[in-house]
Amino acid sequence: AGGLVGVVEEELLQPRPLAHEVLLFPSDEARQKLCSWIGSATTTLECCVFVISDARVAAELKEAAARGVAVRLITDDKTALDGGSQVFGMASAGVETLVDPDYELKSGAAPVPRHMHHKYAIVDGRVLLCGSYNWSYSASARNNENCVVTEDVYLVAKYSAEFERLWREFKAAAPLSQQQAAIRIQQIERGNRERRRFAAMARSHRAANVFDVARSAMDIASPGNRKRGRG
Amino acid sequence: AGGLVGVVEEELLQPRPLAHEVLLFPSDEARQKLCSWIGSATTTLECCVFVISDARVAAELKEAAARGVAVRLITDDKTALDGGSQVFGMASAGVETLVDPDYELKSGAAPVPRHMHHKYAIVDGRVLLCGSYNWSYSASARNNENCVVTEDVYLVAKYSAEFERLWREFKAAAPLSQQQAAIRIQQIERGNRERRRFAAMARSHRAANVFDVARSAMDIASPGNRKRGRG
CATH class of the missing domain: 1.10.287 (Helix Hairpins)
Structure with a gap:
């Protein structure tokens, strides 16, 4: 049985195993896997990452945007201004970008800025990448880090919903x-x-x-x- | 059917749902849940966390150690010396503690220290807590953070193995x-x-x-x- 029926039969009888792995760092192989997952995006890419200073990961995001993937990025206002930050390069290249409004919570003492400290991404609304891993060179080359890769529908749904909530909140707080x-x-x-x-x-x-x-x-x-x- | 048979029957016929939730911050409720998971430990508690400055979480670890839970902690050598760090208080109270050996990788330029940047814990070899969330006050009160709570056996096994590997590596590097x-x-x-x-x-x-x-x-x-x- 070929054609569409064949595809459906194959999916039903020999279902593709769901992605379910853990990337551990330091490891250039793990970094390559992360880049591959980001590079595999065909429709959407939601990124919610505290630090992005790894030029190779940034290149994957820019390429995804260039080939028509709807790439959205939420990141931290402070780290976006760090020396090696890739955020503005990506924003200039067409990645829709929001930073946290950094409102200062008055708690008696001096106000302290908030951090958008998540490190996760959702590829095609289907695969969640999530852990301690920032998209920085030192995170892949030196640090002890972890990143879960999973198609667990419950986790994907939870992190997607949080992305949409933050996107709305940060967009509403942006004066321009x-x-x-x-x-x-x-x-x-x-x-x-x-x-x-x-x-x-x-x-x-x-x-x-x-x-x-x-x-x-x-x-x-x-x-x-x-x-x-x-x- | 009471006694042991009853317990087995209840487990087989009405199995306890496996823990599978996402804690999102800022949220004091989420922080309370995290503390409850740590406080629920009865046999072992493996913690591998970059920053621990939240006195309430530290109290849960000390209490666990006091009631006979085998508590082991791996943390970062630099953050352990931060002003609000709870690490030495816990070590003094009997929590077995290792910090990264912070070896300096020579990569042409000036050596840069490594970070033990994980933020995860395993309760009773059964429940994994894992995400962007450090055990600090600002992480719970101000930052945007996530923490997966899961009994997924694959993930628990992967993170447990990494804990044992790091424990051996860091212990071997410790001169005393x-x-x-x-x-x-x-x-x-x-x-x-x-x-x-x-x-x-x-x-x-x-x-x-x-x-x-x-x-x-x-x-x-x-x-x-x-x-x-x-x-």
Whole structure:
């Protein structure tokens, strides 16, 4: 029996075993498996991950978006601004991105920021990846980490529902398009970093060759300043 | 049919549903559930958790150890020294404790320390708690976090095996009893903190009333010094 009947018979009589494995780190093989699962997405990809600094995982997300997968990302506002963060690159490349609104809960003492600390993803509404594992290089290369891969329908449903709830909450709290805001923040932050770098450089050279430093800093700073002037 | 036959019949005919739930944070109810699972241990408790600063969870572990449960804890060497860490209190109270050996992997650049970043526990070799959730106050009160609770035998077996593997690895790397070392490190660290506190206090008062500060600092420092002298 070929054709559709054949496919149905095969599914019924020889069902594909449900994904059910544990990825343990440090391990480059486990990292490759995680990338394969993300790369296997054909329809949707919901990612809810605290730290994303692994360029290879980020590339999988960008590629998925490029081939028409609806990729949505929820991440943490603070780690998004870390040096190696891949978040803004992905947002620029078309991954729909939200960060936590970071509202400050007043608890008597000084307010402390909230973290969007989840590390999970759902591939095609079917496979859940979930554990301690952030999408960072150190998590795969050095740390002791775990990540469950499962098609358990109860777990997938629970984590999907939480994703939708957070997506609604964070979107409602965003005063403007988060994706636009994310890209803008990154531009500002890059400018700040350049200025801090110059300040440190200037301090260390203060006594000796202050005029040389000032001249080289003006060369660095001027393209950005001209851009801002036009914007 | 009473007695043992009754128990067996009840188990066979009306089996207890296997635990299978997801705890989502921030939520004090979820935190209470987590504490209840830990508190339910009757034989063994294997904990492999990056940050433990929640005094209530720590109390559950200490109580379990006190009532004869074999409690073993693997945690991170760096977070164990954090201000609010409960690790040394638990080690002192009889929880068998290991920290990662933090070997430095040379990868061309400067060596970067490894993290024992897991956040999971196994109750009575039967229930796995696993997710993004560290045992800290902020994780339960502010952050977005998840923790799977499951009796899935495959997952329990995988995480148990990883616990035993890490336990052997970390124990082999320990040059002396880790528990003794842990308590000793905590004593040293407390002393360092006192000295830093005094140094900061002295700096801020330097101009005005330096003699008063020196006198009060000597009052603070002397009991510890006397103890160390006896030890």
